[in-house]
Amino acid sequence: MSRLFSSATMGLVSLKNRIIIPPMCQYSANDGLPTAWHNSHYMNLALSGAALVIIEASAIAPEGRITYKDLGLWNDEQAVAMKQMITDIRQYSDARLGVQIAHAGRKASCDLPWLGGKSLSTADVNGWQTVAPSPLAFGHNHPPKELSVDEINEIKQQFIDAAKRAEQAGIDVIEIHAAHGYLLHEFLSPISNQRQDEYGGSFENRSRLLINVFHEVREAINPNIAVGVRISATDWLENGWDVPESIELCEQLEELGCDYIHVSSGGISPEQQIPLGPNYQVPIAQAIHEHSMIPVIAVGLITQPLQAEAIIATHQADFVAIGRGILFEPRWPWRAAAELNEKIDVAPQYLRSAPHQFKNLFQ
Known part of the structure; x- marks a missing residue:
């Protein structure tokens, strides 16, 4: 029996296999609201055979968006629209649905990637003032404003409120984004966090905001909903956030009831040196897996x-997350089932689509 197609759980959420579709931004929302693109895109992914589809980073506040076309969960109208999209998907798919809640910090206020993705200033029509733990720019981006303690507390509440809206929308899984150089990662990393107060300096201080956000989100949300965290386990830079700190962070999150850790890396600085290649981040995930009982993606x-x-x-x-590969090949789990001699559930409308040699693939 294939291990990839064995069932598993994240907290109280049951999953029919170990294939996850991670959050991948589409930059196609209007005022944070999903559009027809999202409805089609997520329906397609939910029919792929993957056990869990995590909806792209949804900003907790307008200034937390990467671009002006990001999804959002900072108001109730957005929650209602997401709920309708989820309701439509569930008419045809039994995949579990998650959402990533996020704040882009100093990497916010950018143009769309296919328009160059440049940093936009307050003078640009679609730009705004970015914020961060310290007033240090990401590369050549416009410099962010340093957050006050009161503003940090406000952001913490925005994460909690966004999680509650995700619950109202009918989500199965909530992922807190603390990776890829965005705000919560910016607090973790000494590369971007040079504060001298209770949110900077020591590991305990730098991890304080993420720990508090996770704890309060977990307390505010129904226990039937899994709550996990995506981290960049290393900055790939000397004197940056590293794997030993990630292990220590995950041990603390485990004590607080974290349901899974989604292990990525990098994103804090353009100076990073990442050794790209197949499975290049898997050893990092394995290191965390060996030091905690939290399920690891x-x-x-x-x-x-x-x-x-x-x-x-x-x-x-x-679990394994299949991201860009599944955008290129949206039925990747079907091919995996065929290669591993497993059966896979498909929508009845597709039952006749299997080539003759795979006629026993579908069930």
């Missing part, structure tokens, strides 16, 4: 079914 150039199967079978991680 591995990600990073995992593209082949046998590759994914080996990660699960050798206990390097509990």
Whole structure:
């Protein structure tokens, strides 16, 4: 029996296999509201055979968006629209649905990637003032404003409020974004956090905001909803956030009831040196997996079914996230099932689509 297609749980959420579709920004919202693009995109992904689809980073505040076209959960209208999208998907798919709640910090206020993705200033029509733990710019981006303690407390409440809206929308899983150089990661990393107060300096101080956000979100949300955290486990920079600190962070999150850790890396600085290649982040996920009982999602150039199967079978991680690869091949789980000699559930409308040699693939 394939381990990739074995069932598993995240907290109280049951998953039919170990294939996860991670959050991938589409930059196609209007005032934070999902559009017809999102309705089609997430319906397609939910019919892929993956056990869990995590909706892209949804900003907790307008100034927390990466671009002016990001999804949001900072108001009730957005929650209602997301609920309608989820209701429509669930008419046809039994995939679990999650959402990532996020604040982009000093990497906010950018143009759309296909328009160059440049940093936009307050003088630009679609730009705004960014915020961060310290007034240090990301590369050549416009400099952020340093957050006051009162503003930090306000952001913490915005995470809690966004999580409550995700619950109202009917989400199964909530992922707190603390990776890729965005705000919560900016607090964790000494590269971007040079504060001298209770939110800077020591590991305890730098991790304080994420720990508090997780604890209060977990307390505010129904226990039937899984709450996890995505981290960048290393900055790939000398004197940056590193794997030992990530292990210590995950041990603390485990004590607070974290349901999973989604392990990525990098994003804090353009100076990072990442050794890209197949499975390049899997050893980091494995290091965390070996030091805690929290279910771990591995990600990073995992593209082949046998590759994914080996990660699960050798206990390097509990789940694999197939991101860009599944945008290129939206039925990747079907191919994985065929290669691993497994059956897979599909929508009845597609039952006749399997080639003759795979006629026993669908159930």
